Amino acid sequence: MAEGGRQHRILVVEDEDNIALALNYLMMREGYQHDRVANGAEALPRIRETHPDLVLLDVMLPEVSGYEICQSVRLDPALADVKILMMTARGSTIERQKGLALGADGFISKPFELKELRTEVRRLLTGEG
Amino acid sequence: MLHKLSLRLRIFLIFAGLALGALAGLAGGLVFGYRQLGTPETLNAFVQVGMLAGLVVLGLVTWVWYLFDLNVAKPIDILSGALRARAHSDVSGEMDAALARYLGDLAPAATAAAASLSETRNALAEAVARETTRLSAEKARLEALLSDVPVGVLLCSADHQLAFYNGTAADMLGGAGAPGLDRRLFDYLHDGPLRHAHQRLQEAGDPDAASDILCTTRSGARVLAGRMRLLEAGGYVLTLRDVTADLAQLSRREALLAETFDRIRRPAANLGTLFAVLPEGEALPPQMERALRDEVERLGAAVTELTRRHDEGRAEAVPLAPIRASDLVDGIAARLEAQDLSVHVGEVAPLLLRCNGFEIVGLAGRLGAALAEARGLRAFTLALTERGADARITLGWQGEALPVGQLEHWLDQPLEDGLPDTTGRSVLAAHATEIWPEGRPGQQAVVLPLRAARRAGPRPAPVARAVVYDFDLLSKARNAAVSDTRLEDLTYVVFDTETTGLLPAQGDEIVQIAAVRIVNGKRVAAEVFDTLVNPGRPIPPASTTVHGITDAMVAGAPGIAEVARAFHAFADGAVLVAHNAPFDLEFLRRKEGVTGVRFDNPVLDTVLLSAVIFGQHEVHSLDALTHRLDITIPEEARHTAIGDTVATADAFLKLMPMLRGRGLTSFGEVVAEVRRHGRLLRDMN
Numbered sequence: 001m002a003e004g005g006r007q008h009r010i011l012v013v014e015d016e017d018n019i020a021l022a023l024n025y026l027m028m029r030e031g032y033q034h035d036r037v038a039n040g041a042e043a044l045p046r047i048r049e050t051h052p053d054l055v056l057l058d059v060m061l062p063e064v065s066g067y068e069i070c071q072s073v074r075l076d077p078a079l080a081d082v083k084i085l086m087m088t089a090r091g092s093t094i095e096r097q098k099g100l101a102l103g104a105d106g107f108i109s110k111p112f113e114l115k116e117l118r119t120e121v122r123r124l125l126t127g128e129g
Numbered sequence: 130m131l132h133k134l135s136l137r138l139r140i141f142l143i144f145a146g147l148a149l150g151a152l153a154g155l156a157g158g159l160v161f162g163y164r165q166l167g168t169p170e171t172l173n174a175f176v177q178v179g180m181l182a183g184l185v186v187l188g189l190v191t192w193v194w195y196l197f198d199l200n201v202a203k204p205i206d207i208l209s210g211a212l213r214a215r216a217h218s219d220v221s222g223e224m225d226a227a228l229a230r231y232l233g234d235l236a237p238a239a240t241a242a243a244a245s246l247s248e249t250r251n252a253l254a255e256a257v258a259r260e261t262t263r264l265s266a267e268k269a270r271l272e273a274l275l276s277d278v279p280v281g282v283l284l285c286s287a288d289h290q291l292a293f294y295n296g297t298a299a300d301m302l303g304g305a306g307a308p309g310l311d312r313r314l315f316d317y318l319h320d321g322p323l324r325h326a327h328q329r330l331q332e333a334g335d336p337d338a339a340s341d342i343l344c345t346t347r348s349g350a351r352v353l354a355g356r357m358r359l360l361e362a363g364g365y366v367l368t369l370r371d372v373t374a375d376l377a378q379l380s381r382r383e384a385l386l387a388e389t390f391d392r393i394r395r396p397a398a399n400l401g402t403l404f405a406v407l408p409e410g411e412a413l414p415p416q417m418e419r420a421l422r423d424e425v426e427r428l429g430a431a432v433t434e435l436t437r438r439h440d441e442g443r444a445e446a447v448p449l450a451p452i453r454a455s456d457l458v459d460g461i462a463a464r465l466e467a468q469d470l471s472v473h474v475g476e477v478a479p480l481l482l483r484c485n486g487f488e489i490v491g492l493a494g495r496l497g498a499a500l501a502e503a504r505g506l507r508a509f510t511l512a513l514t515e516r517g518a519d520a521r522i523t524l525g526w527q528g529e530a531l532p533v534g535q536l537e538h539w540l541d542q543p544l545e546d547g548l549p550d551t552t553g554r555s556v557l558a559a560h561a562t563e564i565w566p567e568g569r570p571g572q573q574a575v576v577l578p579l580r581a582a583r584r585a586g587p588r589p590a591p592v593a594r595a596v597v598y599d600f601d602l603l604s605k606a607r608n609a610a611v612s613d614t615r616l617e618d619l620t621y622v623v624f625d626t627e628t629t630g631l632l633p634a635q636g637d638e639i640v641q642i643a644a645v646r647i648v649n650g651k652r653v654a655a656e657v658f659d660t661l662v663n664p665g666r667p668i669p670p671a672s673t674t675v676h677g678i679t680d681a682m683v684a685g686a687p688g689i690a691e692v693a694r695a696f697h698a699f700a701d702g703a704v705l706v707a708h709n710a711p712f713d714l715e716f717l718r719r720k721e722g723v724t725g726v727r728f729d730n731p732v733l734d735t736v737l738l739s740a741v742i743f744g745q746h747e748v749h750s751l752d753a754l755t756h757r758l759d760i761t762i763p764e765e766a767r768h769t770a771i772g773d774t775v776a777t778a779d780a781f782l783k784l785m786p787m788l789r790g791r792g793l794t795s796f797g798e799v800v801a802e803v804r805r806h807g808r809l810l811r812d813m814n
Contacts, residue, residue, distance in 0.1 A: 065537065067533045067537075072532070092436075094578055111428075
């Protein structure tokens with residue numbers, strides 16, 4: 001949960017409402033402070049503005065793809081400590097390679113098991129990755 | 130009677146008659162004058178006048194005859210001889226017009242006629258030569274075409290014997306043994322579907338009808354999709370495509386699809402039922418909740434696993450021939466350089482890649498052009514590295530990072546004008562891959578992973594993918610009994626062996642066997658059997674001196690059992706021919722217990738055939754025989770099994786027409802004649 005007296009802040013970038021609902025519920029139960037963006041174009045301004053600890057980033061987004069957002073975050077030195085966990089419904093080996101090459105800290109394919117997601121989020125937030 | 134004599138003799142006789150007539154007239158006139166005068170003392174004067182006038186007449190006639198003979202009769206003879214020579218053979222020199230200067234225009238006219246004849250003949254010869262060259266060039270082009278088409282092409286006679294096959298067909302049918310002319314098609318393919326299709330086409334009676342079939346090879350169980358079409362001349366064309374891998378892949382995909390439906394339908398149905406029975410707005414009974422969670426978990430696991438398997442299969446399914454990484458990189462570099470961009474090629478891993486080279490080169494070229502246009506870049510680096518089971522093409526430059534959005538936008542553009550359906554995106558999809566920018570400040574790149582087929586070894590030697598054919602086989606009439614068959618209608622396998630020594634009874638063994646096939650009176654250049662044999666014992670140095678085969682050379686060679694079986698298959702249905710056949714056959718027949726194959730083919734021995742043609746008192750060594758027949762064995766080929774085999778085959782081909790000249794046309798007649806020479810060597814038949 002909160003470490004060093006501070007709540008971790010997580011931004012969910014996901015256009016599918018049902019999944020976003022589930023993710024928000026999970027983040028709340030895990031005790032993270034969370035926020036959600038449904039559109040790719042809004043994601044980067046929101047990240048700059050709120051500077052979250054972790055972005056749960058879907059690949060397929062309207063307007064701007066997850067890959068682009070990921071690359072833009074990594075190209076901005078001010079956002080160097082923002083962790084990115086990418087999520088995709090396809091998730092082939094090649095896509096995983098592409099995501100990691102573009103600077104994602106983790107890559108998880110849908111449908112994922114909650115345990116897997118929870119472990120991955122904790123790993124990234126405690127800085128073991 | 131008279132006109133059967135020669136021209137000059139006839140003219141001589143005419144002049145002789147003239148002289149005789151003049152002399153007779155003169156004598157008659159003198160006798161008459163003497164009687165009228167009635168004075169006996171004038172007799173001497175009359176006789177003297179008669180003698181003188183007779184001599185003058187004789188002299189004149191002789192002189193005129195001589196001139197006539199020299200200037201008319203003789204030149205006419207020479208002229209007619211010269212004309213005849215020009216008419217019947219290829220003599221084409223100038224005719225000597227001075228010879229016949231007293232014959233008026235005859236000589237110039239004859240010269241003109243001869244010149245025109247020679248011109249016509251030259252023009253005809255030129256036309257024939259031109260046409261022959263054109264035809265052989267056309268033939269070579271067709272051969273090249275057919276040898277390189279990726280489908281197997283076969284021509285068979287109506288009784289299913291091979292008359293033509295290309296290299297691809299040879300590869301498909303190969304296995305137990307490479308196919309050969311005049312072999313039965315059913316030695317290589319299961320006959321059921323082929324016989325059925327052939328019968329169907331014959332009954333249809335439509336010359337344009339074709340029949341599609343699916344057949345399997347006798348060895349290796351390959352599945353071939355084929356199409357059969359009857360030929361007007363009898364027989365049929367069969368085109369074959371190897372669909373073994375396609376079918377296997379199709380069935381794997383079908384199985385995966387069926388499994389996918391099954392494993393998704395069940396949890397989906399269960400979930401639907403569970404939710405349908407739940408009253409809305411009420412809390413879940415704990416049992417139902419566990420059931421729901423179970424079903425969701427099953428569904429999620431199934432989708433994840435099936436997607437992974439489909440993903441793996443998709444990369445495998447890319448139906449592309451492997452290309453060399455270095456060739457691909459060269460192609461990309463050339464494309465970029467053609468766009469006035471400089472390319473520095475770095476590391477290229479020695480891999481074979483499964484990709485469509487044209488599309489990948491096009492994609493890389495398009496990206497290079499787009500980068501050059503958007504960024505003003507002129508210099509690139511290019512590398513191809515190995516990464517796990519994949520290869521990565523890296524196109525690098527110095528400068529700013531490339532935004533993914535821009536790259537994705539470029540991927541949506543057609544690669545080339547006029548090909549709107551081929552975009553970067555479609556190329557990536559066809560290769561089941563992705564592309565992305567990568568880099569650190571200053572040094573940027575786009576990375577394109579490709580599936581590597583395998584590590585590339587050294588380039589293999591080019592395989593002779595010749596087409597092999599003899600169209601006369603299509604119309605060949607077959608006789609059942611070998612002994613009644615005409616010599617040129619039989620198929621022969623001419624062979625030779627090299628051995629550890631000359632005494633098979635004392636443990637000498639074969640170290641090399643070579644053989645060639647003669648079909649329809651021609652040696653088939655592409656059908657050669659040539660292999661070393663491990664004799665299972667040391668080769669004495671004295672034998673190595675003769676044939677140059679050392680223990681080291683045969684160490685890795687197959688043993689006699691394996692080679693004899695392969696040779697037996699090669700010689701199946703053929704007459705065996707060898708120079709001193711009993712020697713070679715003795716080695717093979719002593720091993721029948723080990724090899725399990727019997728060489729019961731009919732046999733001809735060129736030593737005996739030489740004895741039939743040239744008589745028993747000549748020398749019948751291979752050197753002497755080939756020398757007599759004007760066949761040269763290259764020095765380096767002498768005493769190699771294949772060199773001696775080819776020489777024996779060529780000698781046999783030259784002996785065949787000579788046997789025919791002796792009235793020995795059938796195999797039986799030749800064998801009967803050979804038996805009479807059997808004292809020289811034991812006849813193996």
